Amino acid sequence: MDRQPAPAPEDHRTRVAAERRERMHSRLVESALLVFGQRGVDASIIDELISTAGVSRGTFYNYFRTNEDVLVAVSVAVSNEMLRVVDPFAHAEPDPAARIAVGMRLFLGLAEEFPALGAFLSRGGVRVLRGNGLINEYLPRDLIQGRDSGRFPIAETAPAFDMVVGSTLAALHRMQSGGLPDGHASTLASLALLALGLPADEAESIAQRPLLKLELAPDSLLARAGGGRK
Amino acid sequence: MDRQPAPAPEDHRTRVAAERRERMHSRLVESALLVFGQRGVDASIIDELISTAGVSRGTFYNYFRTNEDVLVAVSVAVSNEMLRVVDPFAHAEPDPAARIAVGMRLFLGLAEEFPALGAFLSRGGVRVLRGNGLINEYLPRDLIQGRDSGRFPIAETAPAFDMVVGSTLAALHRMQSGGLPDGHASTLASLALLALGLPADEAESIAQRPLLKLELAPDSLLARAGGGRK
Amino acid sequence: MDRQPAPAPEDHRTRVAAERRERMHSRLVESALLVFGQRGVDASIIDELISTAGVSRGTFYNYFRTNEDVLVAVSVAVSNEMLRVVDPFAHAEPDPAARIAVGMRLFLGLAEEFPALGAFLSRGGVRVLRGNGLINEYLPRDLIQGRDSGRFPIAETAPAFDMVVGSTLAALHRMQSGGLPDGHASTLASLALLALGLPADEAESIAQRPLLKLELAPDSLLARAGGGRK
Amino acid sequence: MDRQPAPAPEDHRTRVAAERRERMHSRLVESALLVFGQRGVDASIIDELISTAGVSRGTFYNYFRTNEDVLVAVSVAVSNEMLRVVDPFAHAEPDPAARIAVGMRLFLGLAEEFPALGAFLSRGGVRVLRGNGLINEYLPRDLIQGRDSGRFPIAETAPAFDMVVGSTLAALHRMQSGGLPDGHASTLASLALLALGLPADEAESIAQRPLLKLELAPDSLLARAGGGRK
DNA sequence: CATGAATGAGGGTTCATTCAT
DNA sequence: CATGAATGAACCCTCATTCAT
Numbered sequence: 001m002d003r004q005p006a007p008a009p010e011d012h013r014t015r016v017a018a019e020r021r022e023r024m025h026s027r028l029v030e031s032a033l034l035v036f037g038q039r040g041v042d043a044s045i046i047d048e049l050i051s052t053a054g055v056s057r058g059t060f061y062n063y064f065r066t067n068e069d070v071l072v073a074v075s076v077a078v079s080n081e082m083l084r085v086v087d088p089f090a091h092a093e094p095d096p097a098a099r100i101a102v103g104m105r106l107f108l109g110l111a112e113e114f115p116a117l118g119a120f121l122s123r124g125g126v127r128v129l130r131g132n133g134l135i136n137e138y139l140p141r142d143l144i145q146g147r148d149s150g151r152f153p154i155a156e157t158a159p160a161f162d163m164v165v166g167s168t169l170a171a172l173h174r175m176q177s178g179g180l181p182d183g184h185a186s187t188l189a190s191l192a193l194l195a196l197g198l199p200a201d202e203a204e205s206i207a208q209r210p211l212l213k214l215e216l217a218p219d220s221l222l223a224r225a226g227g228g229r230k
Numbered sequence: 231m232d233r234q235p236a237p238a239p240e241d242h243r244t245r246v247a248a249e250r251r252e253r254m255h256s257r258l259v260e261s262a263l264l265v266f267g268q269r270g271v272d273a274s275i276i277d278e279l280i281s282t283a284g285v286s287r288g289t290f291y292n293y294f295r296t297n298e299d300v301l302v303a304v305s306v307a308v309s310n311e312m313l314r315v316v317d318p319f320a321h322a323e324p325d326p327a328a329r330i331a332v333g334m335r336l337f338l339g340l341a342e343e344f345p346a347l348g349a350f351l352s353r354g355g356v357r358v359l360r361g362n363g364l365i366n367e368y369l370p371r372d373l374i375q376g377r378d379s380g381r382f383p384i385a386e387t388a389p390a391f392d393m394v395v396g397s398t399l400a401a402l403h404r405m406q407s408g409g410l411p412d413g414h415a416s417t418l419a420s421l422a423l424l425a426l427g428l429p430a431d432e433a434e435s436i437a438q439r440p441l442l443k444l445e446l447a448p449d450s451l452l453a454r455a456g457g458g459r460k
Numbered sequence: 461m462d463r464q465p466a467p468a469p470e471d472h473r474t475r476v477a478a479e480r481r482e483r484m485h486s487r488l489v490e491s492a493l494l495v496f497g498q499r500g501v502d503a504s505i506i507d508e509l510i511s512t513a514g515v516s517r518g519t520f521y522n523y524f525r526t527n528e529d530v531l532v533a534v535s536v537a538v539s540n541e542m543l544r545v546v547d548p549f550a551h552a553e554p555d556p557a558a559r560i561a562v563g564m565r566l567f568l569g570l571a572e573e574f575p576a577l578g579a580f581l582s583r584g585g586v587r588v589l590r591g592n593g594l595i596n597e598y599l600p601r602d603l604i605q606g607r608d609s610g611r612f613p614i615a616e617t618a619p620a621f622d623m624v625v626g627s628t629l630a631a632l633h634r635m636q637s638g639g640l641p642d643g644h645a646s647t648l649a650s651l652a653l654l655a656l657g658l659p660a661d662e663a664e665s666i667a668q669r670p671l672l673k674l675e676l677a678p679d680s681l682l683a684r685a686g687g688g689r690k
Numbered sequence: 691m692d693r694q695p696a697p698a699p700e701d702h703r704t705r706v707a708a709e710r711r712e713r714m715h716s717r718l719v720e721s722a723l724l725v726f727g728q729r730g731v732d733a734s735i736i737d738e739l740i741s742t743a744g745v746s747r748g749t750f751y752n753y754f755r756t757n758e759d760v761l762v763a764v765s766v767a768v769s770n771e772m773l774r775v776v777d778p779f780a781h782a783e784p785d786p787a788a789r790i791a792v793g794m795r796l797f798l799g800l801a802e803e804f805p806a807l808g809a810f811l812s813r814g815g816v817r818v819l820r821g822n823g824l825i826n827e828y829l830p831r832d833l834i835q836g837r838d839s840g841r842f843p844i845a846e847t848a849p850a851f852d853m854v855v856g857s858t859l860a861a862l863h864r865m866q867s868g869g870l871p872d873g874h875a876s877t878l879a880s881l882a883l884l885a886l887g888l889p890a891d892e893a894e895s896i897a898q899r900p901l902l903k904l905e906l907a908p909d910s911l912l913a914r915a916g917g918g919r920k
Numbered sequence: 921c922a923t924g925a926a927t928g929a930g931g932g933t934t935c936a937t938t939c940a941t
Numbered sequence: 942c943a944t945g946a947a948t949g950a951a952c953c954c955t956c957a958t959t960c961a962t
Contacts, residue, residue, distance in 0.1 A: 162400035170396030195425035502732040626860030630852035655885035
């Protein structure tokens, strides 16, 4: 019995260590989301980050090498979270116009419900959206589908893209400095659909549709770092 | 001669000194515009600024007290320059829809023609537009006039404002990363007018109108710091 | 079978464990020799050492407590290795002059043949030779014997010691930056014998004698870490 | 009179500033000599350097960028100082054998008289002598001249170079750990001349010649940082 | 007012060492 | 004993700001 080769001790230790690393990484990303939102994405963040996360200076450098590294990690995590939320809607809804309107409203809705997310996105601006699937994959696909199907009588998608994304970001900024009036997001979506060529009544009716309640996984980045729902 | 009663010699010296101050101030603002555009508005700027302007560290502090001071000064100067360009158009054009379309196109046109300006506005983002008369006075006025006159069938001006400003800034960012395709600005303006409620043909025809050539004073900030026209 | 009375199982396990410790210790010392040679004896070494040796950080601290500890261990090991090589020659040769000449040539010969050793001795300089038996026991003994027997007409051994050791180390440094020309070691030994008072022809003939080929134990530190013979 | 154009104010200010820079540079080099001698040339030195020199952290970086920068600056300064001392002797003495013996003794004499210099040279070892004119220009020249004139019956200068330099450095190390016995330097020089081929009596008589007292400029690096004469 | 050397707070980064698993 | 994540002291470096000239 004492000749038994110790049942894969490495495996166990390795797995435990990997899990610990994973948890610490998440903890740092969560804290970074908060701090970036409060201080801006260009701020020198490390001191505040480690004190927020309650870890040592050295630990930070075991996970990231630069400020920029952290920003990228947070951006990726945020993008993934948002996709997880939006994906079900996107698959259920066949109309690109509706998908765009819902996308704008969900984006703003998330930012409103999770102030940390809103602050981060607002502070980070375009830089933080570089790899955002919601914006860089879903939206272009919807615009193209809408144009090709004749629903959007537009020649180019680029101006439409700028219009949808720009409008939404402008509203996000407005939210950060005082909050959005009731119905702002819906009205904005309505304007966007108008611009894309829908008739006024249809634009309005699509943009006003009730939005299903968001469902987040309990271990979600937003749920944990979001500062709780508004 | 300089032994004469010296008719108010202080006046003369004072005036000369004031002019010198004025010139140095402009020189610093011009250099700052360039440097902010290249390095971003959050960068540590002073070293590069004074070497660009060719003055000493101490001189800088005779004119500004902090980094932020400089940013404000540049923003104000830029805003004034832009107003000086746009004002004639604004007074000549009675239709608020046309004024908005022209405003968007001129804004993007200036940024394109003067890369330093474009870079500065893009890098500075919203922060730099805080006191911009073009955006914060002219645009709201036009939107209200359009709504009140029934030309824009909208209830609120805020979403429309976000849409116009956001679209334009998104196009500005696009310009900074690769330039705008031909006709992008006009098409964008056309989308904006559509969103504001104009019929498609009218939106298009207004947005496509030829734009008068910009005229800059020879001593203009843009003419001097803009790196020359594109 | 393993249910047998197990004749002194502790003995066996203890012995196996001791052998494992011994092997790990050697592995660390070998790696340290390499790393000290490449990066210098003052470099921060532990990271590179453990990755070279392929062990974990914690394991290192099971064998050494500080950087300096490792340096001492390597120095001792190196000194012992060198003695093992030189001892046979020293016992076989009755003439102190010949022993000194052979010692200088063997020292340089080993450093040349085992680059890792050469780099280590050169980088470590005097610090690493503190406990070196070859230098601190054999050489003084030879000098005293030569002086007392009248072969070296010198009053003090200290200057002679400095001359022999210093010359050899200078040649070692030369070797590290470009290698030694043919015959350099022999000529140097000849100069040393001249300085010790031998007639020119005798000095030369002793210093030129052919050197027996070095023989290393196959498990020798040098054989394993030396990077193979040159 | 008040129209007078201020007689070259820049010249004056510029000159004063340059002198200030010069003085600060010297102050830093002096302090660095001390600190390198105490802590070794590989030590992290900046903190101690600035506190020794009594300047701020920032000032250091106005003059040097790295640890290595400082080491080079000190090495150059030391080399120049030593040359200034040795040069008169070198020019007055036609015999290369005598020049070499005097060189060795002066080198060791300086190191003994100015402990800071001795410590620095000893700690820095060969690295610090890279650009040393005394060693890299004067000595090779003397060896070649001696060989070509037949005074040194040697075929190669390289082993002789190693012997002279190595012996001297070994004595320097001995000095650092307990000081040199009386006559050590002279005896060492005598051994060196013997090795170079001089007859014993001549070697001895040259190496024993009284050495003229060293004269240092009062603003010399050694006089100021040397910790005073021994 | 212009100059530029000096300052030092603020932040960045490494690495020897500890310790729970 | 082996492992490797976590620690924090000790460095490194920049740059906004001051101030004597």
